Structures are given as C-alpha cells and as structure tokens.
Amino acid sequence: MSSRPVLRLRKTGAVLVAALIALVGTAPLAGLSWALSPLFLFPITALVWAWRAGTDVYPDEVRVRALFGSTVVPFSEITEMAPDARGDVVALLDNGNTIKLTGMTRDNLPLVMRTIGKLDPAADH
Numbered sequence: 570m571s572s573r574p575v576l577r578l579r580k581t582g583a584v585l586v587a588a589l590i591a592l593v594g595t596a597p598l599a600g601l602s603w604a605l606s607p608l609f610l611f612p613i614t615a616l617v618w619a620w621r622a623g624t625d626v627y628p629d630e631v632r633v634r635a636l637f638g639s640t641v642v643p644f645s646e647i648t649e650m651a652p653d654a655r656g657d658v659v660a661l662l663d664n665g666n667t668i669k670l671t672g673m674t675r676d677n678l679p680l681v682m683r684t685i686g687k688l689d690p691a692a693d694h
Contacts, residue, residue, distance in 0.1 A: 574625035574632070576684050578672035588616040623672035626681055631660070633671055642668060644685060650678065 591612035599608040618636040625632040630643045642660065649661040652675035659667050673681060 574627050576626040576681060577623060578626070578670075578677060578681070579623035580619060580672050585616070585619040588612055588619045592616060624670045626684055628685070631670065633668060635671070640668065650681070652678065 589612075592609070595608050595612050599605045614636070621634055621636060623634055625634065629645075630641055631647075633640045633642070642662065646663050647660045648663050650658055650670070650673075651661070653659050656675040658670045658673040658675065658678055658681075660670055661667055
C-alpha cells in the first residue's frame with residue numbers, strides 16, 4: 570500500500586461549518602460556569618468527526634475512517650459498490666457483509682471507479 574491515498578472523500582464541508590458554529594455558539598453558555606464547560610465536548614466531538622470521517626481510496630484498498638479507528642478493505646474483497654436509497658455508497662464484501670463508505674456518494678462513485686481502473690472513461694458519455 571502506498572502511504573498517501575489516491576483519493577480522499579469526506580462529508581460535505583457544511584458539516585464542518587455547522588460544528589464550528591456550534592462550538593462558537595456554545596462558548597457564551599459554557600463560559601458562565603465551570604460546571605457548564607463539559608458542553609464544549611459536544612461541538613468539539615462533532616468537529617473532530619467532521620474533519621476525520623470519510624473514505625480514503627488507495628490503489629489496492631479503501632480505508633473507511635470514523636471518529637475513532639478505521640477499517641481497511643482490500644478491493645479484492647469488494648464484490649460490488651452501489652448507492653443506497655439516500656445516495657450514500659455501500660460496498661458489498663465477498664463474505665456477504667456490507668460496509669458504508671463514508672463520504673462517498675452516488676455523484677462521486679464514477680470518479681472512484683475510474684481512479685481504481687474499474688470503469689472505462691469512455692463509458693461515461
């Protein structure tokens with residue numbers, strides 16, 4: 570595996586902006602008393618999750634990152650990638666399990682397939 574992903578897919582930037590706004594909005598309330606300072610944990614957790622969560626595509630595998638930890642799935646174990654009803658992409662594994670590919674959507678699935686060489690660029694027309 571190479572050390573750098575070929576493609577990084579993250580949640581929309583709106584989630585990150587919302588977490589920043591929540592952090593700023595929490596400051597006046599949490600600043601009233603030390604007892605209220607744990608309120609900062611919620612927007613900080615959302616901010617870290619929005620920054621970290623997503624799918625990194627490498628030439629031979631995908632790494633699905635969450636708030637804590639990540640799951641590495643080699644392409645040889647993925648039998649199918651398809652969007653669900655909400656437009657998020659789910660990978661069907663050769664053992665019958667599925668895994669949601671965080672940050673990957675119906676719109677960027679063709680880009681991912683071209684990146685890993687599983688889609689003919691001429692077929693998009």
